[in-house]
Amino acid sequence: MSSKWLQAFTLAFAAFLAACSPIKVLNALTPSSTFTKTSSVAYGDDPRQKLDIYRPANASPNAPVVVFFYGGSWNSGSKDDYGFVGEALASRGIVVVIADYRLYPQVRYPLFLQDGAQAVAWTYQHSAEYGGDPRKLYVMGHSSGAYNAAMLALDARWLNEANLSPSMLKGWIGLAGPYDFLPIENPDVKPVFFFPHSPPDSQPINHVSAGAPPSLLIASSSDTLVNPTRNTGGLANALRAAGVPVEEFYFGKTNHQTLVAAISKPLRWLAPVLDRVVDFIQATDSADSGARQSPTT
Template identity: 85%
Template sequence: MSSKRLQAFTLALTAFLAACSPINVLNALTPSSTFTKTSAIAYGADPRQTLDIYRPVPAISNAPVVVFFYGGSWNSGSKDDYGFVGEALASRGIVVVIADYRLYPQVRYPAFLQDGAQAVAWTCKHIAEFGADPAQLYVMGHSSGAYNASMLALDARWLNEVGLSPSVFKGWIGLAGPYDFLPIENRDVRPVFFFPNSPPDSQPINHVSAGAPPALLLASTDDKLVNPTRNTGGLASKLRAAGVPVQVSYFTKTSHATLVASISRPLRWLAPVLDRVTAFIQATDPVGSSATQSPTK
């Protein structure tokens, strides 16, 4: 297919996505030949405390591993909706763990961070059984999932509860994350953080320290939900001031939602998000870079 026809097709697909369930369409167009999936592994006692694992095909020994948390304002979302993320990263030679976590109104802050810490602890203990190297561990998220990832990487309290520390991460990756959002404007999010008495220690930007893992922060310039200047830009500045390695990229063709959707094969033309994530993992982990595969479309 020519480049013009491909772009016309993807533009038509984007319009189609707006008229139906976008995630269902993306997953329907996601190939299954690049990964094997192990579903619904329990990392805790609650029904929401389960995770899926995506492994590259062909299998790779001692592959890097990414624990991914999806967004949804801490009150919606399912790991089953993000198979396109698992496929994309697995196609680059990365083992992917996508974890569900408890949501509001079942829980409020900080219970979902405690769930995330448990999912990371399970990964550290068991992921070698699935061909990955726990010494090459990254945490990644989109939107509120990027918040979860950032808090696990920056605020040691949550991993300390499970006998670990943020030093288990080779790096962390945030897509369109809210890292500095008090006072809370989003009415759906307010009860999650006890508005108007939202605790300042709930903000990732207040937990930056010199020992934090390297970060990759990606955002859309046209993000109407999470202000990229205040959140991505502000956190990046504070990380740099603390001497923490941080890479930042802003994209003009994506929105808040399509930033993560651009990881999928049909929408990869929107932004090189998958390439940036893969390059970050290779750059921060020279050992892991020999295991990751060359980019595939």
């Protein structure tokens, strides 16, 4: 296929996605031969406290593990919609856990963070049963899910409640996350954080410290929902000032929604999001291995 035909096809496909249910289309086009899936494992007592595990079909021993949290303004979303994320990372040899969590109006801040911490604790305790190495554990999210990942990685309260610590994370990955968003402007989000009395401790940027795990922050430079300069750029600067290793990328062909969709096989032409995530995981794993070996070499 010529480059002009390929470009025309991909633009038409993107328009098709915009006109129908994008997530259903992406999942329908997602390969199923790269993983085995274990569905709806309970990590708590509530019906929303369930997770799916994607085990790579050809996993190496002691594979890295990613716990992924989806977005939806803390009032919508389902793990069943993000099979394309599980497949993409599993196809690169990563064990993936995609967790549901309680949403507004059932709960408000910070109870969904407690759910996230419980999901991470379950993963830490059980990932070896699925070929993963709990010593290579990452949290990752998109949009409000990136906020959840950031808070688990930066604010020790939540993992401490689950008898863990952010120090046991190898790193965390945020896609188009809101990390510094007070005062709240989005009407869907205001009641989640008790607007106008939103607590300052709800903001990830207020929890940056020198002990934070290595970070990968990715955003769309044309994001009109979550300001990338204030949120991704501001948090990256704060992490660097604290001496935390951080990588920061912006992609122009994406928007807030298609940034995560670019992980899927049909839309990887939009931006190398999957490659950057995998590179980050491989680099942090190699750096840590080198640090462990250095005293004896």
